[in-house]
Amino acid sequence: MANARFETTFSFGRHKANCRVLCxxxxxxxxxxxxxxxxxxxxxxxxxxxxxxxxxxxxxEKRARLIPMPMPMR
Ligand SMILES: [Zn+2]
Structure with missing residues (x-):
C-alpha cells in the first residue's frame, strides 16, 4: 500500500482509497x-x-491538491 502508485483518478477506486482534496x-x-x-x-x-x-x-480557486488516504480497516 505504501508503494501504491496513484496516477489517475481511477487509482483511488483500485486501491480503495479515499482522497483528501486540499485547496x-x-x-x-x-x-x-x-x-x-x-x-x-x-x-x-x-x-x-x-x-x-x-x-x-x-x-x-483552481489550486487543488489530491492526497490519497487509505480507507480505515473495519
Ligand atoms: Zn479554496
Missing part, C-alpha cells in the same frame, strides 16, 4: 470517496490533470 489557496479541505471521481471524471484523468480542473467550492 492550496484557502486551506479548504474535503474528503471524497473513490465513487465521487467516477461521477466527476467518467474517463480517467491523471492526478495532475484533476488537480488543474477541480475548483474550490469555498474560494473558487
Amino acid at each position: 492550496q489557496a484557502c486551506g479548504h479541505e474535503i474528503v471524497v470517496a473513490p465513487s465521487a471521481f467516477y461521477d466527476v471524471f467518467p474517463i480517467p484523468v491523471t492526478i495532475k490533470e484533476a488537480e488543474r480542473r477541480l475548483r474550490c467550492t469555498a474560494c473558487g
Whole structure:
C-alpha cells in the first residue's frame, strides 16, 4: 500500500482509497470517496490533470491538491 502508485483518478477506486482534496489557496479541505471521481471524471484523468480542473467550492480557486488516504480497516 505504501508503494501504491496513484496516477489517475481511477487509482483511488483500485486501491480503495479515499482522497483528501486540499485547496492550496484557502486551506479548504474535503474528503471524497473513490465513487465521487467516477461521477466527476467518467474517463480517467491523471492526478495532475484533476488537480488543474477541480475548483474550490469555498474560494473558487483552481489550486487543488489530491492526497490519497487509505480507507480505515473495519
Ligand atoms: Zn479554496
